[in-house]
Amino acid sequence: MKLAQIRIMLDAEVLCGIEWLDREIKGACGADLMSDVLAYTKEHGLLLTGLTNIQVIRTAEMSDLVAILFVRGKRPGPEVVAMAETMEIPLLSTKKQMYEACGLLYQDGLAGCTLKEEPFCCRNKE
Amino acid sequence: MPEQGIELEFVLEAADFDSAGEASSKIKRTLQQLGVRPDVIRRIAISAYEAEMNVIIHACRGVIRAEIYSDRTELVVDDEGPGISDVKLAMQAGYSTAPDHIREMGFGAGMGLPNMVRCTDKFDIKSEKNVGTKLSMIIYH
Numbered sequence: 443m444k445l446a447q448i449r450i451m452l453d454a455e456v457l458c459g460i461e462w463l464d465r466e467i468k469g470a471c472g473a474d475l476m477s478d479v480l481a482y483t484k485e486h487g488l489l490l491t492g493l494t495n496i497q498v499i500r501t502a503e504m505s506d507l508v509a510i511l512f513v514r515g516k517r518p519g520p521e522v523v524a525m526a527e528t529m530e531i532p533l534l535s536t537k538k539q540m541y542e543a544c545g546l547l548y549q550d551g552l553a554g555c556t557l558k559e560e561p562f563c564c565r566n567k568e
Numbered sequence: 569m570p571e572q573g574i575e576l577e578f579v580l581e582a583a584d585f586d587s588a589g590e591a592s593s594k595i596k597r598t599l600q601q602l603g604v605r606p607d608v609i610r611r612i613a614i615s616a617y618e619a620e621m622n623v624i625i626h627a628c629r630g631v632i633r634a635e636i637y638s639d640r641t642e643l644v645v646d647d648e649g650p651g652i653s654d655v656k657l658a659m660q661a662g663y664s665t666a667p668d669h670i671r672e673m674g675f676g677a678g679m680g681l682p683n684m685v686r687c688t689d690k691f692d693i694k695s696e697k698n699v700g701t702k703l704s705m706i707i708y709h
Contacts, residue, residue: 476673477680478679480614481682485606496586496589497589501674503589503596504593504616506606
């Protein structure tokens with residue numbers, strides 16, 4: 443699914459990277475915990491989040507994510523947008539809640555981008 | 569790539585959240601310029617970033633050093649700080665001592681150390697209470 447389709451589906455505003463909307467999104471994850479994004483996602487995915495700090499951009503950079511979509515109408519500050527721009531990570535913002543935004547994308551065929559292996563947090567539990 | 573390797577070193581300061589990730593970002597870019605495989609770079613970058621965040625969250629100051637050879641990258645993260653009183657417990661996924669303001673930033677979920685173990689080929693941790701913690705990691709290219 444192209445990022446441009448996601449933008450239309452979620453009625454999202456493009457905060458930066460309008461020139462990169464033709465990027466193909468292979469999967470997505472919704473998380474406010476960057477630790478979980480770093481631990482559980484595959485590369486080339488879209489991140490839906492309600493967090494707007496610089497660590498979100500850093501996490502996307504380290505995890506090779508394709509784009510970030512802020513939910514609940516959240517918008518990061520200008521320094522965060524500027525950093526995303528230099529890293530060529532498009533930023534979008536939708537007024538929809540996390541659950542609804544994820545649900546709409548999933549319903550339209552966009553799969554999750556979690557790692558296939560068993561989450562290691564479960565392995566340590568009895 | 570030179571046989572003796574390329575060495576990158578960065579100083580990390582406690583609570584410097586605006587700069588958090590800069591060292592890992594520079595390490596990542598260097599690896600990209602050297603033509604290391606993207607999936608390998610991703611594992612190195614994630615390990616470096618998790619370690620960098622740990623120093624900034626928990627320690628007083630620290631140093632992150634990357635030595636890049638043709639067949640491997642070695643990461644050493646050495647900090648001065650409170651140390652870890654129970655390393656075995658800290659290695660368990662989900663265990664964290666991070667305060668609420670760190671969790672609000674999206675970190676401190678207790679996934680950092682287990683994630684580093686998973687992303688690296690060799691992982692060693694040495695910690696002394698009230699002195700500091702040293703992580704040594706190797707990722708083969």
